[in-house]
Amino acid sequence: MKLSIEYELENAGWARLKLSNETDSYEASVSYLNDSLCELAQLAIDLKNGRKETKTIFMDEPGELHLVIILRNNLAEYEARWFEDWASWNMHSIDDYKVVLSGGTCPNQIIEQITSILLNIIDNVGMEKYKELWVEHDFPAKHLDELLNV
Template sequence: MQIQIDYRLTDIGWAECTVSSGERTCLVTASYESDALRNLVLAANGVLAGFSALTFRFDEEPGEFRWVITAPRHNEVQIDILQFPELWGARPDAEGISLYTSRCRPIVFAKAVADAARRVLEAHGESGYLEKWDAHPFPAAQYADLVKAIEKDGED
């Protein structure tokens, strides 16, 4: 299955991320409280590296969007996005509200994340990103690692 990810800086310290596959679409937001784009890029790197499970979050004020990525089978990842009403509540996944679930190949997820990060970089540049995101620089090193990992995966 294909997946599309669109990540946009919407205001100083705020971003929106739309994730869609087939007829499923989910819009989540993030504040500068978390390094959301970096977390997303790191997750894509982890998926390509073979992690069987990882979790990260987009922090809200208040609240949290928790991304839970698991590998239910060889060469497949499941992406679940859960919503929690409080920030840093450390609630179990089972207590979250499920907003989105989809499965795809790891490379499909990684390419969707890389494309989203590339569009953000093209739109703002590194200095513009820092100015708009405020607390965290563009994850240039992690993005470069992701691009290399995608290229390497294509060579295998």
């Protein structure tokens, strides 16, 4: 099942994430507490480089969503896991989560979407405004360059 990823900046320090496939969708708020856009870009790089397992953490307040991808036989098997509190900060068990979306798709489909998300932010927000909104985190320009093979 194709995975659709939407990531839009909102107010200072917040973004909106929507993950969907042909049958289900899941939306989450994303806080500045974690550098999720950089992790999302790294996930795409990991897939591009053939890494067998990778993930991105999207922190909310409270809770967090982990997008976990495992490569098997040229298929990117994905699972979106919701945690009631911050498992990445050891405030919740890493084994206690709810799977809110799962499926499999072509790795390139995910890489292309993430690259498009990054390009959209550069084109419509810019690096300076991004830094204003995400105070703690710079736009992942080097990651984008790597995805574009610059």
